[in-house]
Amino acid sequence: MSLIKQLWLTVILILLLAFVGSLAVSVTSTQDYVEQEVQIKNADNANALALSMTQMEKDDVSIELLLSAQFDTGHYRLIELRSPQGDIMQRREAEPLDDGVPSWFVDLVRLDVSPGQAVVQDGWSQYGTLTLASQHDYAYRSLWQSTLKMTAWFALVGAISLLLAWWIVRTIRRPLLEVVSQARSISARRFTTSSEPRTLELREVVQAMNTLSGAVHTMLSEETGKLDQLRRRLQEDATTGASNRTTLLEHLQRNLESDSQRASGVLIMVRVDDLPEVNERLGRQATDAALRALVSHLAQLANELGGGEVGRLNGSDFLVVVHGSQDIEHVSESLKHQLTLLRDTVGAPLRLPAALSEYTHGDTPSQRLAALDGALADAEGRGDMALVVASGEARLPLYTTHEAWRSALIQSMDAGVALARFPVVNARQEVVHYEAPSRLELAGEWRSAGLFMPWVARLQLEDKLDLAVAERALAIIETDQLPLGINLSGRAVSDMAFIKALRQRLEHAPEAARKLWIELPESTALHDLASFRLLCRELQHTGVRIGLEHVGSEFTRLADLHDLGLAFLKFDASLVSGVDQAFDQQTILRGMATLAHSLGILAIAEGVKRPEEAETLFDLGLDAVTGPGVKAP
Numbered sequence: 087m088s089l090i091k092q093l094w095l096t097v098i099l100i101l102l103l104a105f106v107g108s109l110a111v112s113v114t115s116t117q118d119y120v121e122q123e124v125q126i127k128n129a130d131n132a133n134a135l136a137l138s139m140t141q142m143e144k145d146d147v148s149i150e151l152l153l154s155a156q157f158d159t160g161h162y163r164l165i166e167l168r169s170p171q172g173d174i175m176q177r178r179e180a181e182p183l184d185d186g187v188p189s190w191f192v193d194l195v196r197l198d199v200s201p202g203q204a205v206v207q208d209g210w211s212q213y214g215t216l217t218l219a220s221q222h223d224y225a226y227r228s229l230w231q232s233t234l235k236m237t238a239w240f241a242l243v244g245a246i247s248l249l250l251a252w253w254i255v256r257t258i259r260r261p262l263l264e265v266v267s268q269a270r271s272i273s274a275r276r277f278t279t280s281s282e283p284r285t286l287e288l289r290e291v292v293q294a295m296n297t298l299s300g301a302v303h304t305m306l307s308e309e310t311g312k313l314d315q316l317r318r319r320l321q322e323d324a325t326t327g328a329s330n331r332t333t334l335l336e337h338l339q340r341n342l343e344s345d346s347q348r349a350s351g352v353l354i355m356v357r358v359d360d361l362p363e364v365n366e367r368l369g370r371q372a373t374d375a376a377l378r379a380l381v382s383h384l385a386q387l388a389n390e391l392g393g394g395e396v397g398r399l400n401g402s403d404f405l406v407v408v409h410g411s412q413d414i415e416h417v418s419e420s421l422k423h424q425l426t427l428l429r430d431t432v433g434a435p436l437r438l439p440a441a442l443s444e445y446t447h448g449d450t451p452s453q454r455l456a457a458l459d460g461a462l463a464d465a466e467g468r469g470d471m472a473l474v475v476a477s478g479e480a481r482l483p484l485y486t487t488h489e490a491w492r493s494a495l496i497q498s499m500d501a502g503v504a505l506a507r508f509p510v511v512n513a514r515q516e517v518v519h520y521e522a523p524s525r526l527e528l529a530g531e532w533r534s535a536g537l538f539m540p541w542v543a544r545l546q547l548e549d550k551l552d553l554a555v556a557e558r559a560l561a562i563i564e565t566d567q568l569p570l571g572i573n574l575s576g577r578a579v580s581d582m583a584f585i586k587a588l589r590q591r592l593e594h595a596p597e598a599a600r601k602l603w604i605e606l607p608e609s610t611a612l613h614d615l616a617s618f619r620l621l622c623r624e625l626q627h628t629g630v631r632i633g634l635e636h637v638g639s640e641f642t643r644l645a646d647l648h649d650l651g652l653a654f655l656k657f658d659a660s661l662v663s664g665v666d667q668a669f670d671q672q673t674i675l676r677g678m679a680t681l682a683h684s685l686g687i688l689a690i691a692e693g694v695k696r697p698e699e700a701e702t703l704f705d706l707g708l709d710a711v712t713g714p715g716v717k718a719p
Contacts, residue, residue, distance in 0.1 A: 349536025659693020
């Protein structure tokens with residue numbers, strides 16, 4: 087039985103006991119008082135009447151008149167005169183009063199009153215024995231009425247007491263439910279915190295659990311900080327904080343092989359011309375500060391253009407990988423603006439020639455870098471901040487105008503999206519789920535997301551595509567009973583109308599929803615953490631599993647996600663590539679997997695190319711792997 091029910095039963099039982107006890111005491115005391123008073127009245131009246139009869143003439147008529155007068159005016163139940171031999175000489179007896187008192191009540195409180203008796207003298211001899219009993223039916227009526235009044239008053243008091251008890255129980259129940267919810271969250275390794283209730287005992291419990299959650303948050307922050315330091319030492323340039331050459335080129339290679347929006351974009355190469363001379367003129371510290379400022383402005387440029395990666399190829403060359411199809415002229419203007427701001431900030435003359443080149447799925451890093459090198463050499467010959475767009479192979483677009491793209495995309499979505507399947511496999515060679523990137527039929531062929539996603543984003547059709555993908559995935563799950571993982575766009579996180587529509591579709595297919603895995607890029611979720619929290623809270627009850635992909639550079643913020651109930655994390659391929667031969671990467675991934683497991687989160691590796699990598703990852707404690715080298719059993 088629940089504590090709330092026990093409290094209600096206790097309150098009701100106390101009220102009933104108080105009522106029954108009060109009523110019993112009241113009725114009993116009144117009953118005793120009435121019996122005592124009637125007993126005295128019977129005795130006094132019998133003695134007084136017997137004395138009057140002793141002093142009068144003893145003729146039958148006078149005796150009868152006296153007894154009749156006394157009976158009619160004194161509210162008696164019985165007046166009886168018997169001879170010394172026991173014969174009845176006179177008798178007056180009243181009929182029982184019908185005053186509406188229930189017989190069961192009379193039986194319950196029946197008065198035990200003895201009649202008064204007195205001897206009537208005639209001179210020195212006994213004339214007779216007088217017996218007198220007062221009418222106490224009035225006492226029953228009085229007792230009944232007082233009982234009804236007490237019941238009414240007690241009902242009123244009881245109602246007020248129950249209302250007060252309801253309010254008290256309600257004030258207890260709310261924090262109690264919060265405590266229960268927090269306890270369940272902690273048992274599910276979601277270390278949430280709750281506001282402290284006013285109730286002392288509950289407040290102490292909440293304080294203890296909040297302390298536990300705070301300790302977990304602190305532990306996660308410390309451990310992720312240590313792992314991030316190791317990751318930075320492995321993947322970043324020590325001077326500027328930009329990605330090092332190896333990491334950046336691996337990132338570009340994955341983009342070119344990707345089946346997502348990242349499969350196309352723009353490359354920007356910026357050179358700090360005559361870096362040794364700049365270093366000699368400004369000094370080492372000032373030069374390093376200028377290089378860090380350059381990286382900061384390039385990172386800001388990438389964020390403004392929709393996200394990307396900044397890296398240092400060598401001492402003087404920096405490369406920016408901008409994700410998604412872009413207007414090259416717009417990119418050029420934005421780059422020129424950032425470089426101008428940089429030169430104004432540094433306060434020293436810097437020659438910063440730059441080259442730009444578009445990339446798309448199927449290109450190779452060597453091709454694009456060669457084109458950039460040629461364009462950059464051209465830019466160096468043109469002057470201080472010259473920008474040159476590298477020439478490349480002519481690519482005929484599927485559609486030439488925005489309206490043509492919009493019409494084709496909407497028609498394709500309405501006709502139905504297709505979903506590819508790439509397995510995510512655990513150490514037992516069991517499929518955890520299938521990654522299901524979307525496909526749209528455009529210009530008579532099924533096209534991968536890398537081709538159309540930039541246009542979907544540009545035309546703000548992400549919510550329509552995401553809903554179409556979710557509906558298609560649920561339909562496939564219901565038909566084939568296969569667990570599928572789908573990607574949501576960045577805009578989906580902050581679009582409340584989309585979140586509500588998605589929740590309704592998941593609620594209409596609860597069985598399929600439990601086999602649906604939803605993933606978002608790490609950067610998208612963490613850059614709008616409040617909206618991501620809202621998404622998790624809205625979809626949590628549907629049974630869908632929510633996780634992050636491309637986890638790596640923002641892993642230090644895992645502590646901010648400890649209360650969201652994430653189901654999985656997919657670690658970025660930059661941490662996975664060549665892990666079987668890199669001890670530092672193994673240390674990082676082992677620590678990341680351990681921290682994920684401490685929160686009940688599955689640890690999955692992306693971009694696995696070779697069986698040796700998969701074997702090493704499983705030895706490190708990761709739960710599953712996916713990538714080009716992973717095949718379905």
